[in-house]
Amino acid sequence: MRRYLQADHKAVAANARQTPGAWILAAIYDARMTGQSVARMVRNGTTAAYRPAESFDAYEAVHDGGSVVWVRYVAGLDVAPMPDTVTVRVPDYGTQPGYECVCIRTVDISSRCRRCGAPRGPIRSHTFVKDGDRLVCDVWENDCGHQDDYRFVLAEARVLAEGNRTQRAKSPKKPLIRGVEGGRYAAAVDLIAELYREKPSLRALRVLPHVEAHGLMEAAQVIRYFVGDSATGPHTSARAAALHLIELDEETRRAAEAEQTEWQDGPIGCGREATHTTGDNQ
Ligand SMILES: [Zn+2]
Secondary structure (H helix, E strand, O other), X not given: OOOOEOXXXXXXXXXXXXXXXXXXXEEEEOOHHHHHHHHHHHHOOOOHHHOOOOOEEXXXXXXXXXXEEEEEEOOOOOOOOOOOEEEEEEEEOOXXXXXXXXXXXXXXXXXXXXXOOOEOOOEEEEEEEEOOEEEEEEEEOOOOOOOOOHHHHHHHHHHHHHHHHXXXXXXXXXXXXXXXXXXXXXXXXHHHHHHHHHOOOOEHHHHHHXXXXXXXXXXXXXXXXXXXXXXXXXXOEHHHHHHHHHHHHHHHHHHHHHHHHHHOOOOOOOOOOEOOOOXXXX
């Protein structure tokens, strides 16, 4: 039986009305699709708490727990729509040990925190001097408290760019390892794919510290069990671990799709388990 982490939409809407323009975490769901349809229902006022239509803005994003919906009250406010991506200048120190140089890369990343889906930023310029050169990059602090590490930002940008390229090329010849969209382990898969791209012989045990450093503890545990059960033991490759995580997420997605059909017939929040609600952030 799948869990549905439902919000108290009345409370979320009331909270949002009190702080017009501020994004408020409304709900966390297991499946991306569920979050996406809830965000739509908030925007178009299908959900009674958010009427009249278009008085609330909403978006869905990846969350450590699956899929998160953020809402804000916008009636009578002249607010710009939130873009899905932002362009930032990031220092790249390279991956070679002892490599001291730095170059500034201009990359696109999600406008939302990869851990909780809260808006990133605000972004501001930062000037620093390296070996006599004056360099400018961007810095930002996330209000949610999840701070971004430039290495992961670069990895995220590469995955995003690669995904865009793949989508454009639609080349079936070069299957790229990517997390299942909205999958519980998508962030871990994307991270492993990035590490593995740089070093194809990488072993699963070597990526564990990276996965843990990124706060993806559940994925790390799954990998540990997978390596333990695997006939190749400590020699199990990072790629095999990533494929295993993808398999688990695809299994969940298939189950979710089967239930989604049934779920769309009914109103939100009726007859489902209500275990999670939060609306007091920001
Ligand atoms: Zn966050």
